[in-house]
Amino acid sequence: MTNSSSSKKHGPGQPEEIGPTLKLQRIKMSKPEEAEKRNLNKKLKDVEISIPIVYGNVAFWLGKKASEYQSHKWTVYVRGATNEDLGVVIKRAVFQLHSSFNNPTRAVESPPFELSESGWGEFEIAITLYFHADVCDKPLNLYHHLKLYPEDESGSMSTKKPVVVESYDEIVFPEPSDSFLARVQNHPAVTLPRLPVGFTLPPPVPIEDTSKRKRGDTKDHPLAQWFMNFSEADELLQLAAARQQTDSALQRMIKVAENEIV
């Protein structure tokens, strides 16, 4: 290995200065493990893990059963964008409700991370996500404005069809730890970029028997029928079209500028 790498560096011939430089390179290559270790650490920095999530609320008007202070039944939640189980990453979600609620700080310790309540008012809910120890020691805050009443005020409220407001976002971990990577490398809730060449992850920890645990994914959630679908395809198309337009405008401008100069 030493020979090949040092001769690679010498490829285009330099016969005059062979002796001393050869020796120098041989000495440099004598500790490959250290260099590899450094490489490994360096490459970890270029790998980021992103978790696509959707958070929002679903609110049903209680219709006949509605009282003045309890007109709607709503559920605020954080779910995986494709309804996968977020418990692999999130340890606990804390929903901070309006102070008029009893115990406004509601902690949810296991997935699905949701909270149901009944009330009449719209307010901002602060959702704090706490991650597992090997994921991140800092919590992340999301803010969602609870929506109970439909957009168009004239529209009649129905008990069957809820008001749904969801927001798509992605949680990004720019420098994940080895153990985190190993744990989630094949989990459907997690998006890993293409790993750099030569970068090998430690073998994945075997996933525990899912039947023993309560299901954390929201695929068969009772409210699943109301969940919105977020597809990046449309947005990408839109953006591509816009960029093309801008590009051609730019080209036109440059042509004009060049012609003026001539």
Next chain:
Amino acid sequence: MDAKDILGIPKTQLPTTQEKKSRPQKEPQRKPDGISREVYALTGGLAPLMPSIDVSQLKKRPPSDEKITWQWLPFTNSARKDNLQLYHWVRVVNGVPPTGDYSFAKYNKSVDVVKYTDEEYEKYLTDPMWTKEETDQLFELCERFDLRFIVIADRFPSSRTVEELKDRYYGVSRAILIARAPSPTDVSGHPLVKDPYNVSQEVERKRALSMVLSQTKHQERKDAEVLAEAKRITDSRMASRAAEEPEMPVASHVGSESADRAVVLGDTVSPSSNIQLPSATVVPSTSIIADSASTLASLRMLRVYLRTYALEQMVQAASSSAGLRTIKRVEQALQELGVNLKPKVPTKAVCAEHLELRKEILTLLNLQKQ
């Protein structure tokens, strides 16, 4: 002392108060016994310096138990092949002349020039550009002049460049080496085999060297300016690239594209007019890259963040050079193009595209302003 007399400088007043102290000072002042004043002046003179020579050494006589004579004797030089006898003075100690070879014979080194037989020539060394006679001549000259190719080139009967001669010599030596080796691996470590002589590279190198040496001062200054500019640009590019390579390859590419376009414009433009056009666009693009780089770096410092937050930061960084009105116009343009001001599905790809679009619109608006 007489030098000072000649110059008319007054003699230095030396303190002669203390005897002990003045003793070492006085000694150089007084010329030492035993040798004449002029001789001592050669060694450092009577100036008030610490003597660099031990004075007592100057008058040392050779050890008197040995009898030294000098004799005019013949000698031979082992470096010569013709047994020429020359004569020289030899220091004879007690009647015994010195033994050993002529002391300069060991410096007669020569290079081992490869010698090939005719069969070897036929088998390995034929070359369309070289006849056997020429090759033989070359090798003879190499042997004679110890591979001093400049001299060899000068003496060579037909006109060949130094590089051609070197090429032929090294090529032949290499071929012979490989042919004579019992197995290829034995010689693979030999420098001739590993790094063969590269004619074109040598020619190019010498040409470049002569160009550099013959540059005028004016050219030198211009070159230095261009290099400094290039370094500045590559440094700012490296900063953005090093910060987050997967995240923003498009950013630096577009940034460099607009910088390149602007530079191209600058080249076609006459220096007097319209120099604001390229410079104005170059400056924002390089500063945009710098801002993005620092934003990326600060994002990396957070251990976790939301994609929308990251996009906001990057948009802010990109628009940092623009005023509020420009930002509003960018947003207006986005709306006209039917793009959401904040992407509804902020995936990595979408955010990157969105950012790029904003930057392009910004560039367009800046250009339109001119």
